[in-house]
Amino acid sequence: MIVYIARRMVTAVFMLLAIAFVTIALFFGASKDPARAMCGKPCPPETRAKVSAYMQTDQSAVWQYTEFVKGLFVGRTYGEGAQQVHCDAPCFGYSFPNRSDVTTLIAERLPVTLSLAFGAAVLCLVVGIGLGALSAIRKGGIVDRFSTGFAMFGLSVPTFLVGLLVLQVFGFMLNALPYSGFVSFSESPTDWAWHLIGPWMVLSFILAAGYIRVTRTQLLNELSADHLVAMTARGASTRQVNRHAVRGVMVPVVAMFALDVTALLGGSVIAEKVFSLHGLGDLLLSGVNESDLSIVVGVTLFSAFLIIVGNLIADLLMPLLDPRIRRA
Amino acid sequence: MPDPVLQVEDLCVSFTSGGVTADVVRDLSVRLDGGRTLAVVGESGSGKTITGRAIMRLLPRGASARGRIVVAGREMLSADERELRRARGSDVAMVFQDSMSALSPYLDIGAHIAQAVRLHDPSVTRRAARARAVEMLDRVGIPEPAGAVRRFPHEFSGGMRQRAVIAMALVNRPALLIADEPTTALDVTVQAQILALLRELQREYGMAMLLISHDFGVVGRAADDVLVLYAGRQAEYGSLRDIFEQPAHPYTAGLRAATPRLDARLDTGGERTRLRAIPGAPTSLRDAGPGCAFAPRCGLADQVGERCVVEAPLPTVRPTSEGGGPHLAACHLDRLPALKEVAR
Numbered sequence: 001m002i003v004y005i006a007r008r009m010v011t012a013v014f015m016l017l018a019i020a021f022v023t024i025a026l027f028f029g030a031s032k033d034p035a036r037a038m039c040g041k042p043c044p045p046e047t048r049a050k051v052s053a054y055m056q057t058d059q060s061a062v063w064q065y066t067e068f069v070k071g072l073f074v075g076r077t078y079g080e081g082a083q084q085v086h087c088d089a090p091c092f093g094y095s096f097p098n099r100s101d102v103t104t105l106i107a108e109r110l111p112v113t114l115s116l117a118f119g120a121a122v123l124c125l126v127v128g129i130g131l132g133a134l135s136a137i138r139k140g141g142i143v144d145r146f147s148t149g150f151a152m153f154g155l156s157v158p159t160f161l162v163g164l165l166v167l168q169v170f171g172f173m174l175n176a177l178p179y180s181g182f183v184s185f186s187e188s189p190t191d192w193a194w195h196l197i198g199p200w201m202v203l204s205f206i207l208a209a210g211y212i213r214v215t216r217t218q219l220l221n222e223l224s225a226d227h228l229v230a231m232t233a234r235g236a237s238t239r240q241v242n243r244h245a246v247r248g249v250m251v252p253v254v255a256m257f258a259l260d261v262t263a264l265l266g267g268s269v270i271a272e273k274v275f276s277l278h279g280l281g282d283l284l285l286s287g288v289n290e291s292d293l294s295i296v297v298g299v300t301l302f303s304a305f306l307i308i309v310g311n312l313i314a315d316l317l318m319p320l321l322d323p324r325i326r327r328a
Numbered sequence: 329m330p331d332p333v334l335q336v337e338d339l340c341v342s343f344t345s346g347g348v349t350a351d352v353v354r355d356l357s358v359r360l361d362g363g364r365t366l367a368v369v370g371e372s373g374s375g376k377t378i379t380g381r382a383i384m385r386l387l388p389r390g391a392s393a394r395g396r397i398v399v400a401g402r403e404m405l406s407a408d409e410r411e412l413r414r415a416r417g418s419d420v421a422m423v424f425q426d427s428m429s430a431l432s433p434y435l436d437i438g439a440h441i442a443q444a445v446r447l448h449d450p451s452v453t454r455r456a457a458r459a460r461a462v463e464m465l466d467r468v469g470i471p472e473p474a475g476a477v478r479r480f481p482h483e484f485s486g487g488m489r490q491r492a493v494i495a496m497a498l499v500n501r502p503a504l505l506i507a508d509e510p511t512t513a514l515d516v517t518v519q520a521q522i523l524a525l526l527r528e529l530q531r532e533y534g535m536a537m538l539l540i541s542h543d544f545g546v547v548g549r550a551a552d553d554v555l556v557l558y559a560g561r562q563a564e565y566g567s568l569r570d571i572f573e574q575p576a577h578p579y580t581a582g583l584r585a586a587t588p589r590l591d592a593r594l595d596t597g598g599e600r601t602r603l604r605a606i607p608g609a610p611t612s613l614r615d616a617g618p619g620c621a622f623a624p625r626c627g628l629a630d631q632v633g634e635r636c637v638v639e640a641p642l643p644t645v646r647p648t649s650e651g652g653g654p655h656l657a658a659c660h661l662d663r664l665p666a667l668k669e670v671a672r
């Protein structure tokens with residue numbers, strides 16, 4: 001087990017290094033000069049060259065990459081003399097437009113995105129599994145027809161549209177929800193939730209559709225499965241049988257959730273934009289707009305890290321849920 | 329005469345879908361005493377499994393049963409949920425057709441057996457129930473039972489799984505065991521072992537056994553009485569001897585003609601005869617006309633004439649050999665000619 005986790009971790013590190021390289025290479029292939037934005041309105045070429053050298057953006061992608069990797073282990077120093085900035089050991093880069101190292105920036109923004117993603121995940125699992133299970137148990141009933149329609153809609157409508165719709169309906173028309181801003185959990189848990197209900201609804205709306213479908217299909221399969229008939233034949237009650245049927249639903253749900261960590265983070269970018277929340281997605285977008293390499297690489301890597309961890313947890317959980325997956 | 333363990337009277341099972349109701353089992357009557365084995369034989373789709381499941385009130389969605397079923401003194405068709413739960417797994421247990429899918433992939437073998445114990449006696453501790461599981465696995469001949477209880481269904485071979493399923497069914501010593509094709513998925517040697525095990529446990533526990541099979545060889549080896557089903561109807565019913573030596577229904581006779589000898593009961597390996605030896609496709613009750621369901625495939629229908637197509641034959645009493653029980657066949661012919669001409 002420990003060997004397995006260690007091996008996965010090593011693979012993950014190499015994967016992250018590869019992702020960093022690709023991000024840096026893409027950035028240099030496609031971006032405008034980052035120094036341009038920093039050097040101010042009248043920008044004579046020699047100033048610009050100086051700024052460029054100071055920000056170390058005048059170097060090649062390969063050089064950037066080696067510096068970046070080196071920075072991870074020994075930290076990184078930009079510029080000289082009074083202008084010198086230092087970024088401590090696990091250094092993911094320094095953002096000149098923000099005058100801060102990327103680690104600090106991510107740490108600042110993380111609570112927003114985590115709140116967003118966590119709440120949306122809980123909401124979408126509860127709604128998705130709940131509606132899916134009810135649909136399966138009363139197949140063809142009202143809940144079933146409603147949630148089938150809901151799932152169809154959720155799977156086919158783009159995130160931003162739902163966001164604008166929720167914003168419109170709840171924020172403006174009903175004047176019920178705040179349509180922007182973030183209050184930290186430690187400050188006031190109720191305000192925290194209140195400000196996040198809108199984005200939670202948007203994010204979970206889209207993801208819940210998949211869980212409704214998977215739960216419904218899987219539970220229908222399980223409920224007519226021979227091993228549950230056999231359990232009834234042993235003398236189990238319908239309640240006991242239904243409870244056991246849930247076991248079979250957990251496996252695909254966990255597998256799907258691992259994949260949805262990606263969708264959740266991707267959806268956050270859009271939801272943050274729509275609801276003017278300053279989370280990781282917003283940070284990444286500003287990084288792209290300002291051609292801020294450090295932010296782009298830092299946030300990308302951090303997201304990739306979350307996704308890898310999510311998948312690892314799912315892979316560890318799955319054999320516990322289904323013994324057939326245990327060791328090969 | 330002691331009360332029978334299983335008594336079925338005029339059982340009909342029908343499926344309703346899209347407003348249409350169709351019988352898949354019709355007018356079935358059976359009586360089975362403790363310690364005896366009744367084999368239910370018939371082609372695929374003839375209603376064997378449905379009959380077995382009706383006895384336990386375990387019909388799939390959309391199916392309903394009429395008639396009368398009494399198991400160990402309990403009226404099954406009028407019993408409420410609580411009574412049914414008490415009966416299932418305790419008075420009557422089932423070995424399902426497919427042992428792999430009948431076991432939960434999420435539970436180890438011990439948990440299955442322990443569950444069967446604790447569902448009927450909640451006062452048994454988990455630990456004690458698992459100890460019962462080990463005992464029971466040992467009883468059905470699984471080597472190293474203490475380790476085997478912790479294994480999962482997919483880690484067992486087919487034969488071992490079948491033994492485990494038998495252990496699970498018998499752990500509460502049911503009065504009636506319904507064994508749905510318990511040996512079909514197994515190779516010949518293992519098949520013989522499992523049949524021998526079932527017979528042995530049956531003697532030990534004195535239980536009645538409803539042995540569902542489509543293998544006449546298996547029937548010959550294990551049954552006391554035989555019920556031949558054709559398209560959900562009772563084609564013939566009688567003692568093993570009568571069924572093998574003086575079949576009165578052309579369908580049975582066809583099966584018999586394709587089976588070498590009655591002493592097939594003694595040979596463990598070798599030739600086995602499946603029911604598909606009879607030419608033509610099996611009919612289901614659904615598309616049967618008003619006449620005899622077997623008529624389209626019956627080599628003797630011509631001799632009887634129109635009656636076979638317009639009138640469904642009712643079971644009538646046939647000659648029995650010495651010591652045999654009732655012998656019934658549903659055919660308009662009173663006597664069958666020589667066996668060879670029976671099947672087309």
Ligand SMILES: Nc1ncnc2c1ncn2[C@@H]1O[C@H](COP(=O)(O)OP(=O)(O)OP(=O)(O)O)[C@@H](O)[C@H]1O
Pocket residue numbers: 343352370371372373374375376377378379388389390425542612
């Ligand atoms: N869920 C269902 N809905 C509708 N019809 C069904 C259903 N299950 C079984 N039947 C019908 O009932 C009839 C009897 O089926 P059953 O499973 O009892 O056959 P069987 O004799 O056990 O066959 P096999 O040897 O293949 O197991 C079949 O004709 C089948 O079409």
Ligand code: SF4
Pocket residue numbers: 577578579620621622623624626627628629632636641658659660661
């Ligand atoms: S009733 Fe007629 S068709 Fe049916 S089995 Fe007898 S002879 Fe054949």
Ligand SMILES: [Mg+2]
Pocket residue numbers: 376377378425508
């Ligand atoms: Mg069957």
